[in-house]
Amino acid sequence: MSIKASSIDSAARVLKFGMVGGGQGAFIGDVHRKGATLDALAVLAAGCFSRNYENTLATGALWNLAQDRLYRTYEEMAQKEAAREDGIDFVIICTPNNTHFPAAKAFLEQGIHVVCDKPLALSSKQGEELKALAESKGLLFCVTYTYVGYPMVHQMRQMIRNGDIGKVRVVTGQYIQGWLATELESDGQKQASWRCDPALSGISNATGDIGTHLENLIAFTTGLKIESVCANLRPVGEHRKLDNEAEILVRYEGGATGMMWASQVAIGHDNDLRITICGDKGTIEWIQENPNYLRVDLLGEPSRILSRGNGYFYPEVNAMNRIPAGHVEGHFTAFANTYKAFCTTLSAKLDGKPAPDLFFPGVDAGIEGNRFVEKCVESSALGAVWVKF
Ligand SMILES: NC(=O)c1ccc[n+]([C@@H]2O[C@H](COP(=O)([O-])OP(=O)(O)OC[C@H]3O[C@@H](n4cnc5c(N)ncnc54)[C@H](O)[C@@H]3O)[C@@H](O)[C@H]2O)c1
Known part of the structure; x- marks a missing residue:
């Protein structure tokens, strides 16, 4: 029996991420949060988890976040996180579909890498715009099609x-x-x-x-x-x-x-x-x-x-x-596999090293x-x- 994947080879760094969406009572945001942190490659550092600030505060408290990293709007979060020395490396967007495009755009414009849930945007035209923006800024963009993590x-x-x-x-x-x-x-x-x-x-x-x-x-x-x-x-x-x-x-x-x-x-x-x-x-x-x-x-x-x-x-x-074998892996580990690929690729990029040979779905899949x-x-x-x- 050979079980190696759960042990990561000397991770270069632990990335910091923020979330838009995923407040208490949300469905997929919590799965993202657990998938992204399962391999200790990233920690949750900031959030605008809901349009309801009370929910954002409650969700942040549950994850021990500092109150100055909890935001009322994603626009404020993008600006303030980009301005911090210890700002987030990437953001996860897991809000209803209509918010994906404006939120992703706001973070890309501030130079922050993006993970966004599907469907990527409200139209392929919006998706193309996000692609062009990410490319022009040299930023990674992942679209979380869950099932390719199995x-x-x-x-x-x-x-x-x-x-x-x-x-x-x-x-x-x-x-x-x-x-x-x-x-x-x-x-x-x-x-x-x-x-x-x-x-x-x-x-x-x-x-x-x-x-x-x-x-x-x-x-x-x-x-x-x-x-x-x-x-x-x-x-x-x-x-x-x-x-x-x-x-x-x-x-x-x-x-x-x-x-x-x-x-x-x-x-x-x-x-x-x-x-x-x-x-x-x-x-x-x-x-x-x-x-x-x-x-x-x-x-x-x-x-x-x-x-x-x-x-x-x-x-x-x-x-x-x-x-x-016989110990059932499933939804959380599928997300973790995608996050492992994304985080190790991003770490390598930030460290100026070659990208690992691991797959995550990119912006083209979203388009x-x-x-x-x-x-x-x-x-x-x-x-x-x-x-x-
Ligand atoms: N990859 C998958 O397998 C999968 C599964 C389910 C849902 N999704 C996608 O994830 C997204 C969310 O779906 P869900 O079922 O979790 O929805 P949900 O309604 O359970 O959660 C949405 C969350 O976004 C928050 N939100 C809404 N507008 C916001 C804003 N402007 N700023 C900050 N937070 C805001 C809500 O408060 C809530 O916490 C959808 O785009 C959906 O298509 C993907």
Whole structure:
């Protein structure tokens, strides 16, 4: 048994980070905070955790932050942190979608590296603007597509790169949840309310919220580029304006085809993300709710279930192990894997050293996600017709 990944080789420095969003009662902010600190590569030093300052104070107190590092607005935080000798090295943005662009811009303008949740912005145009700004300032930009932090997802990518299942022919993916089967937002449920509001969520709900994970996961594992999409998006519910249900056909460059299903009204399904990739030599399938296992079917051979931590994976996948086989790794460690890659890359950059060979999704992946949403919305509005990507 070889468990190395949880021990970091002499970290050059411990980075300081701040957060926009992630106040008490928020969902993903707390996962970010735990993922970012799991390997002791970064410490939380500042925050504007909420628009409600009382919440920011309470969240900051829980994490032992000095009161002068707790801010009423992200604009104030960007300016004041940039002016401090001991200011933050990077910021994590995990607010509702409409805040991503202005907040990321505010920190980039102040020379602070950015980690932002998906969907990157409200449009690919905004995403391009963030990319140009980050590049002009020489700043790192990570977009947290959670699922590319899982070892089995890296195994899928390596298997495809190495030709283990041959040329990819068909890819299907579903990301289905049931939590919006009723109009929870009418009772003020926080996460439902902003997701169903076009002003806060953007031009889409389900396609942007969970469809972008599918798009990114398939792009990461297969390397396929979308050539065109044909999408049927619809709101389910009397008062809803944005899609909660999306069926999307995809044609990829080079001839492969695919189907994606994103739903928030699939009763009985919690966070049922799964993808199946069929090549001309075999098929692989990963189910997020059982993330330590990978099903592999090679032509003419019996089905196999690969089990994380058993040593027979590609070396970069074995290197991601934190605990032995059969001890379940999951959501927090997936975030930690992305943060480990981001933090060690940023430390190396600050120390003038070469970047480590570790993957984190960058701003281009975020822009692709926004473009995917735009093309799906366009296709659906035209009556579910094929639209070039
Ligand atoms: N990567 C993933 O797997 C994943 C999972 C869930 C959500 N997300 C994304 O994360 C973001 C947040 O989603 P959530 O479900 O955690 O939402 P949430 O409503 O639970 O949390 C949002 C937080 O942002 C704060 N906030 C809002 N406006 C603010 C502002 N102007 N300044 C400071 N704080 C502000 C809120 O007070 C709250 O603490 C969304 O963009 C969502 O798409 C990503």
